[in-house]
Amino acid sequence: MKRTTTHWALAGLAILMATSTMSCGGDAGLEISDAWGLPSPSVATTGAFFLTITNNGAEDDALIGATSPACGAAELHESSMDDQGAMTMQPVAGGRIAVPAGETAVLEQGGLHVMCINKLEEFTEGAQLDLTLQFEKAGDIPLTVEIRER
């Protein structure tokens, strides 16, 4: 009886190890989800991409840049409201968005975004745009951004 229990426990441990190894594979534990941008007219020179980065790995990482064939330049920006009630926007401090191990960085409306300057493609609803995120440790991660209403 005792031996059976030990066997089951070992089997369980083996399965657990196998699954955790699997989820650790790929992009060093970084998971990018919900990448999207607002539709904007062709005359608008800029657009913004929003997304969520989850660091499932054991190592801290940081988003340090982005490139996209849809943008003349892509920069990491932060919008905020200043103390006088004005909306302002700046490249992120230090040029990086930290994604510590086990944490999630959210790029969302009114805050952090990947700023697309000099749009080269149409940001019409339903468009799928290519974007490559550059991380300090994980390197380049390509993904698709969906243009849609929020």
Place this chain on the structure above:
Amino acid sequence: MTDTQETVRSSSVGRLLPTVLAITVVLALFAWLVLPRLRPYQFNGTVLQSAMPVPDFTLTSADGPVSLSDFRGKLVVLYFGYTFCPDVCPTTLSDVNKALAQLGNEAEDVQMIMVSVDPARDDPAKLADYVQFFNPTYVGVTGTDDEVRSAATPFGIWYEAHAEEGASGYLVDHVATLNVIDREGHLKLVIGPGTGADAIAADLEYMLR
């Protein structure tokens, strides 16, 4: 003796019970049906009490000069922004469009106007293309820097271009509120950035009554 007292008490409670129930029901109905109507509507924006109409302005659209007073009799939703703005401007213009869709036919009594605070980059034709992407009834106006600034100041709107090290060249910090002017030309409501379409629609609907 104790027996008699018990009987008297329970029978008086028995007689009172229907009355108590009836009063409870009436109070509950009152609270449910009448009280919500007595409570004033809670605006999502900030209500202003201005005795004087806001000063008029005349700026330039792709179709010629546009004055604020051209829309007397309608609600005017006035927004100061610029086409280079990637985040708050498209979000706001799109939210107002969704709010107008919720208003149905009543949306005909609402005029959205965007004033560009970046006259150097936004000419009237570009601005028209920009705003009409969000809603074909939107009007986009601009003018010289002096004209735009004197139109903005009475609304407490200020803006300032700041140089940026990246590819943007410069960006414009701007107060990104929606200013709602009533049918008589009074500034009545200021709605902050990030207020969703549903909340905007509710405020406009109330002001249209």
